Amino acid sequence: MAKTKIDVKALSDQDLVQKIAVETLHLKRLKFSHAISPLENPMSIRQTRREIARLKTELRRRQLQTLQTAAIQPENNKQ
Numbered sequence: 001m002a003k004t005k006i007d008v009k010a011l012s013d014q015d016l017v018q019k020i021a022v023e024t025l026h027l028k029r030l031k032f033s034h035a036i037s038p039l040e041n042p043m044s045i046r047q048t049r050r051e052i053a054r055l056k057t058e059l060r061r062r063q064l065q066t067l068q069t070a071a072i073q074p075e076n077n078k079q
Contacts, residue, residue, distance in 0.1 A: 008055055008058040009058065013059065016058060016059045017059070019055055020052060020055045023051055023052045023055065026048055027049060030044060030045050030048060
């Protein structure tokens, strides 16, 4: 069950937050299932964890970009 990578830059902020929540729940279920009986593909845990990291990184990049833009605006208004 190979998952294709999603284009995180095309998602809105709301979609990113929602996707992070869904993937986090999926990761918890995978870990729980693996604790009870071994998964057929234990690498899926790693893939899911990395997908969550990609989503969180994109969300944080957007937050920092917004903060940086807001910090630059008052400097331009002083002139």
